[in-house]
Amino acid sequence: MINNVKKLIRDIDNFPKEGVTFKDITPVLSDKDAFKFVIDKMAEIIKDNKIDVIVGPESRGFIFGCPLAYKLGIGFVPARKPSKLPSDHISETYKTEYGEATLSIHSDSIKTGQRVLLIDDLLATGGTINASSKLVERLGGEVIGALFLIEILSLNGRKNISKINYQSLITYD
Numbered sequence: 001m002i003n004n005v006k007k008l009i010r011d012i013d014n015f016p017k018e019g020v021t022f023k024d025i026t027p028v029l030s031d032k033d034a035f036k037f038v039i040d041k042m043a044e045i046i047k048d049n050k051i052d053v054i055v056g057p058e059s060r061g062f063i064f065g066c067p068l069a070y071k072l073g074i075g076f077v078p079a080r081k082p083s084k085l086p087s088d089h090i091s092e093t094y095k096t097e098y099g100e101a102t103l104s105i106h107s108d109s110i111k112t113g114q115r116v117l118l119i120d121d122l123l124a125t126g127g128t129i130n131a132s133s134k135l136v137e138r139l140g141g142e143v144i145g146a147l148f149l150i151e152i153l154s155l156n157g158r159k160n161i162s163k164i165n166y167q168s169l170i171t172y173d
Helices: 002-008 026-030 032-046 060-072 127-138
Strands: 010-013 021-024 053-057 075-079 089-095 100-106 115-123 142-152 166-172
Touching: 002 026, 002 032, 002 166, 026 032, 032 060, 032 142, 032 166, 053 060, 053 127, 060 075, 060 115, 075 100, 075 127, 089 127, 100 127, 115 127, 127 142
Parallel strands: 053 075, 053 115, 115 142, 142 166
Antiparallel strands: 010 021, 089 100
16 A cells, blocks of 8 residues: 555655755545555554654644544644744754754643654655754653654655654655
């Protein structure tokens, strides 16, 4: 079934900028069987971990993080883009393959000692997950791992998140 999911992911050349091939996951999301398979597979991978909460960066981390948190009966914390959180929050700025970005989470969303899983659709350079990890750690949480639908091996994000135990369902060179 994972090969069926991989076949649904389409390449969009020169998006969001010249020379970049974007991995479009929307066909996976719109296919009820593929989306269910992905969430069930992610749940199977992490079922034996004692996870208190999932943190997912905006926006595609929300797509996988929310149903997975629901399935596991745990909380979900969104890591948002600037100016999206209404209450006291902390922020982390990081480099992306396109420039620079910032993520924020509410200051009271992670409790000291909570075990946190980070989830996103794609591991590229590792910047987003590193920023998410720093936010969790600044609030006293323990990052126990990360989970991705896709990993782009050629961008070598794994070296940038080497302290985080992670898994990806699908890889591309």
